[in-house]
Amino acid sequence: MLTFRGNFQWLVFVITMLNMLVLPVLSPEKSHANTPESTDSLLLNTNDTSEQSSESVVENNQDNNYLLNQVTPLSEIVSPENRRANTSKPKDKNSAASQVNSVSQLSDVKPTDWAFQALQSLVERYGAIAGYPDSTFKGDRALTRYEFAAGLNVALDRLNEIIASSTGDLVKREDLDTIKKLQQEFSPELANLRGRVDGLEARAAILESQQFSPTTKLTGRVQIVLGSLLAGDNVLTKRPAPRVVTLQDSVSLRLNTSFTGKDSLGITMGGGNIESLGQTRAGLLGTFDGRTADNANVTRPRNDFSISGVRYRFPLSDKTQINIYALSDGANELGFTIPINPYFESSLATGSNGISRFSRRALVYQYGDSGGGIAVLHKFNQQFQVGVAYSAPNANNFAENNGLFTGRYLALAQVLYTSPKSNFRAALTYVNTYSPPNAQGLSGTNFGPAAGSNLVNSTVPGTGTVANLYGIQAFYRFSPRFAINGWVSYAAHRYLGRGDGKAMDWAVGLAFPDLGKRGSLGGLFVGMAPKLMSLSKNVDLGAGLGQADKDLSLHIEGFYQYKLADNIEITPGFIWVTAPDSNDNNPDSLFAWVRTVYRF
Incomplete structure (x- = not known):
């Protein structure tokens, strides 16, 4: 002007x-x-x-x-x-x-x-x-x-x-x-x-x-990761996992377009070759424990650039927002609106913080893979907001036991409270999810939080699974330089026609904004990753009838995100998992991680 x-x-x-x-x-x-x-x-x-x-x-x-x-x-x-x-x-x-x-x-x-x-x-x-x-x-x-x-x-x-x-x-x-x-x-x-x-x-x-478009803004993030396992065995083979230093990458681009000045069409694209520490049973450690968050898509070739998110957001009224997404998930749409865990959560705009998937999200948010759906957020006043979402990870699939309403789904509801000074947030979350019988007859490939032990991510072959999840999360900023967050989640699994299982996780995170330099961030995180606490006697998830996870496994994580420039951060950190796969017979695993992020 x-x-x-x-x-x-x-x-x-x-x-x-x-x-x-x-x-x-x-x-x-x-x-x-x-x-x-x-x-x-x-x-x-x-x-x-x-x-x-x-x-x-x-x-x-x-x-x-x-x-x-x-x-x-x-x-x-x-x-x-x-x-x-x-x-x-x-x-x-x-x-x-x-x-x-x-x-x-x-x-x-x-x-x-x-x-x-x-x-x-x-x-x-x-x-x-x-x-x-x-x-x-x-x-x-x-x-x-x-x-x-x-x-x-x-x-x-x-x-x-x-x-x-x-x-x-x-x-x-x-x-x-x-x-x-x-x-x-x-x-x-x-x-x-x-x-x-x-x-x-x-x-x-x-x-x-x-210009590309009078209403479109492009943002992007490039990550280069140097990592290596320092200690730990593969929990399946019981043999030492390779100690190999790797240099990996990922790229994410987002186009945000507004047609009315109040709506937003977001298209996210990306690709990379980052291998996760604990992404699947076929991974480095043979367990979901310690899964890193910056990993590449396991279903696509490495460095294959593809669309990873499509979402249209618009206001229905001054206090109500509608999110329609063809590729995203309800936890994303609700969680990113007002992050409950802002110093560990990740977004394209702010860059990555926590190293692991577990440190960024509670179990109650972890069951929803990307898919199509709708999310509605309503703001009662400055303090209270309610959100509901419905997602179908296989909404685009015409095959039997798939699609928007006949396949796997996740229905989420959440009440969020924010204090008048915005230094305290708390949320109560409920999720109902269903996974149909696996067509391949394999357990653990289409259900679970994709973090924690192998058993908590397993199903009975040929059997549908229903889960009801409950979670409470809270965040409190004591001062501009210190904040704490934590959560407790509980999951009730029902393996249809077979029996029940109960799962749980908890965590506490400490954040130190502006540590050492303005814009830098220190983080320390301790928690119990998702664990199967109990199982009906007539259900076998691969460890024997009625066998749940036996021991306590702790996930300990630390990182220091140092701000090199306005749009460049370097983050050295570590992930330490005691008793991987919730089994004291497995030696602790330790992973070192150095991530450099470029944002534009």
């Missing part, structure tokens, strides 16, 4: 307008040849969303319209009746801006100001200045197009009155001499300004013709 350097400079412009429009009436020898061809060259298109969101543009325009509406038309304030009214009634500082009859009424205008005499003349002789409601002129502030239009309107109204009155005593010869002098003195600046605006208009036209 075009702005002048200060209100005193639009004052010069108004004086010039007085010269150009008054002198031709009072001085017939004056020619129109010196009149600018058009004032359009001084006004640029304000539909610029390159530096701010569509929402902020709308808000700013509303603010400017408010200022414009606060300026009283000169025709209403220069009449003798209104002049008398202005002097007889006390001024209400909260009322709309009104005509000032003396420059002394403007509290921020001083006799030492360089344009004081010109301003005094416009106020006391021509009545062409209206102050702000707080009796200020704000001469050192940038001028918006709306304020310029309002001031110009006042000046033109006054000029029309002068011309209509046809009285020479309204404009004195010394004033005209002053106007001529000011016009000559500032003509180079006005000419320079006109040239700069013409150049900006040309550049803006080029940008508009070459």
Whole structure:
């Protein structure tokens, strides 16, 4: 948006307008040849969303319209009746801006100001200045197009009155001499300004013709990861896992498009070759324990670039938001709106924080893989928000026991409380999920939190599985440099026609923002990853009838995210898992991780 350097400079412009429009009436020898061809060259298109969101543009325009509406038309304030009214009634500082009859009424205008005499003349002789409601002129502030239009309107109204009155005593010869002098003195600046605006208009036209989209913003994240297992065995083979140093990568791009200024169409694309520490039984350690979060998609070739998320978000009302997604999950849509675990959770905009999948999310959020669905969020007030979501991981699959309503699904409901100072958050979450019988007859491939022990991620071959999950999560910021978060989750599994199982997890995370440097972050996390606590005697998930996880396994994680530059962070960290797969017979595993993130 075009702005002048200060209100005193639009004052010069108004004086010039007085010269150009008054002198031709009072001085017939004056020619129109010196009149600018058009004032359009001084006004640029304000539909610029390159530096701010569509929402902020709308808000700013509303603010400017408010200022414009606060300026009283000169025709209403220069009449003798209104002049008398202005002097007889006390001024209400909260009322709309009104005509000032003396420059002394403007509290921020001083006799030492360089344009004081010109301003005094416009106020006391021509009545062409209206102050702000707080009796200020704000001469050192940038001028918006709306304020310029309002001031110009006042000046033109006054000029029309002068011309209509046809009285020479309204404009004195010394004033005209002053106007001529000011016009000559500032003509180079006005000419320079006109040239700069013409150049900006040309550049803006080029940008508009070459831009990708007037409403689309591209953000991205590139990760380079150096990692190695330092200790640990494969829990299935009981042999030491390879201690190999790897250098891996991932790339994520997101296009955010707004059509109305309040909605958002998000398309996420990405690919990579990061092998997770504990992604599947076929992984490095033969268990889901210690699963890293930055891993590549296990169903696609490495470094295969593909769409990983499609979501359209729009407001149904001032307090209700609808998210329709063809590729995402309900936990994402609800969790990322107001993160309950902001220092460990990950998003494309803020970059990654916690190293493992477990440190970022509780068990109650972990059962939903990406798929199609809908999420609705409603804000009762500043403190309470409720959200519901329905996701189907295989919504795009036409095969039997798949699709949006006949296959695997996850239904989620959550109540979130945020304190007035936003330093405390707490959420109660409930999830109901169903996984149909596995067509391949293999257990553990389509159900579970994809974190923790192997048994908690297992099903009975050929049997459908239902689960009801319950979770409570909380976050408290003690100070700008220290915060704590934690959760407890419980899951009741029912292996249809066979029996029941019970699962649980808990965790505590400590965050140290601005540790060592502004923008850096330290994190320490301890918890029990999802574990099968009990199992019906007639159910066998691979360890024998009625066999649940036996021992306590602790997940201990630490990281330090050091801010190298505004958009670059390097994060060394570690994951230490005691008794992997909840079995004391398995030696502890220790994994080192150094992640560098570039965001744009």
